[in-house]
Amino acid sequence: MKISEEMLMAYADGQLSGTDHDAVEAAMRTDPEVAAAVARQQRLRARLAEVFDPVLSEPVPDRLSALLHAEPSIRDDVIDLDAARSRRAVAPTRLRSWQWPAAMAASLVLGVLLSQAWLSRTEPALVMGADGALLARGELADGLDRQLASAPTTGSIVTVGLSFRSKSNGICRTFVLHRSADVAGLACRTNAGWSLPVVAAMAKAHGDGMQPAASDMPAAVLAEVDARIEGDPLDAQTERSARDSGWH
Amino acid sequence: MAENSTTTVRDGLGELLPRLRRFARTLAGSAHDADDLTQIALERALARAEQWRPGERLDSWVFGIVRNAWIDEQRSRQRGRALFTSEEDGLNVGQSPMEGQLIRMSVQTAMARLPEEQRLAVALVLVEGLPYKEAANIMAVPIGTLTSRLARGREALQVLLGDGEAMQR
Numbered sequence: 467m468k469i470s471e472e473m474l475m476a477y478a479d480g481q482l483s484g485t486d487h488d489a490v491e492a493a494m495r496t497d498p499e500v501a502a503a504v505a506r507q508q509r510l511r512a513r514l515a516e517v518f519d520p521v522l523s524e525p526v527p528d529r530l531s532a533l534l535h536a537e538p539s540i541r542d543d544v545i546d547l548d549a550a551r552s553r554r555a556v557a558p559t560r561l562r563s564w565q566w567p568a569a570m571a572a573s574l575v576l577g578v579l580l581s582q583a584w585l586s587r588t589e590p591a592l593v594m595g596a597d598g599a600l601l602a603r604g605e606l607a608d609g610l611d612r613q614l615a616s617a618p619t620t621g622s623i624v625t626v627g628l629s630f631r632s633k634s635n636g637i638c639r640t641f642v643l644h645r646s647a648d649v650a651g652l653a654c655r656t657n658a659g660w661s662l663p664v665v666a667a668m669a670k671a672h673g674d675g676m677q678p679a680a681s682d683m684p685a686a687v688l689a690e691v692d693a694r695i696e697g698d699p700l701d702a703q704t705e706r707s708a709r710d711s712g713w714h
Numbered sequence: 715m716a717e718n719s720t721t722t723v724r725d726g727l728g729e730l731l732p733r734l735r736r737f738a739r740t741l742a743g744s745a746h747d748a749d750d751l752t753q754i755a756l757e758r759a760l761a762r763a764e765q766w767r768p769g770e771r772l773d774s775w776v777f778g779i780v781r782n783a784w785i786d787e788q789r790s791r792q793r794g795r796a797l798f799t800s801e802e803d804g805l806n807v808g809q810s811p812m813e814g815q816l817i818r819m820s821v822q823t824a825m826a827r828l829p830e831e832q833r834l835a836v837a838l839v840l841v842e843g844l845p846y847k848e849a850a851n852i853m854a855v856p857i858g859t860l861t862s863r864l865a866r867g868r869e870a871l872q873v874l875l876g877d878g879e880a881m882q883r
Contacts (some may be wrong), residue, residue, distance in 0.1 A: 471865070472861065472865070474866070475861070475864070476846075476861075479839055479840075479846070481845065481846055482841075500797055506872065506877060507868070509877060510840065510868060510871060510877065511840055512877070513875060514821065514836070514840050514841050515841070516821075517822060518736050518740055519736070520741060521732065521735050521736040521739050522733065522735075522736055523731040523732075524732075524735070526731050526732065527749055529749075529753060530731060530735075530749060530753055531728070531731065531751065533756050533757065533760065534724050534727055534731070534756070534760075557811055564731040597862075619818045644725060664721055674756065686757065686759070686761065687755070688786075689757055689758040689761035689762065690761070690856065692758060692762075692782070692786075693762055693765075694762070713812050
């Protein structure tokens, strides 16, 4: 049986079984070239292991292990309402009647705590909508309506990082609201206006009004973009026509 | 249910952390960039824990998230706005005359010279030891595409590391 290069590699990678596996081993015993070729593949694995395996026994940096201990949504100053809602949604969909009051109270408390703490402290441009979704108002809503990621207006209080079509076929846009502390988030167009699935305070990085790259966004916002985006971000022309048709 | 799967994912990620760091190191090269990449991937994995299905290999699932985060980072680098700085390790290259260090540098330099898709294939199969099927899933390609990338990546590494086929004969 002729041993192909492909079979040799599959053997070295432990991907062969049965007759193929036995054929390679038989060939290794009788054909020094086959044996040398397998040995060569094993040398490469060994060199890679020598370089990369020591990472396994390095101490894990605190910033990484800490992530796995923290509660995800109330961590730092990130307010992730979707995460909060999905935790509430843990309750079975058909609640027995006696469970209602407790579930409702829990959801009210959570909503009030997040929104009031946030609103009273910093931000009049964010309001809690009737269904518990955070909505953009005032300057933020104006900015989201008008600003283009592809053609930012200098001096505007709102900069848009990228616009994209979401899996549920609406338009979503990442934004930075420039205040004393910058606020970054994701806004998605709904019938009620711009709904904000995630909002996070942001370290002041540039201060020169430079348009933020999508990669400058807090990880919580990026994760939300990642989970929602369908295809690529809108190009300049598509973004402009989406704006001109009211973001539908 | 969602609560349970989030806890399962978080515990599983804790166990996988050393391997995640190793995988990130094979992609990003410098320790600092690799840990930034690991951090981003962990945050994304936690934010989407409910998308992981019990029965699906958790390592494959989160390696896929690392891969996507890495590709995003590559794109943003190409736009000229790097999220990571790579000075730290770059400055240390070649400072130690120890043999171990020299081997490390040459393998890492060789890895860095591979095209992205070949490096991924090498990292998943040769370093992480995943079966072809899992590696192909993570890279979202058919198995035949994976094995041809793997073969090319292998050959290129062997040439770069002075163990090319020509030297055998």
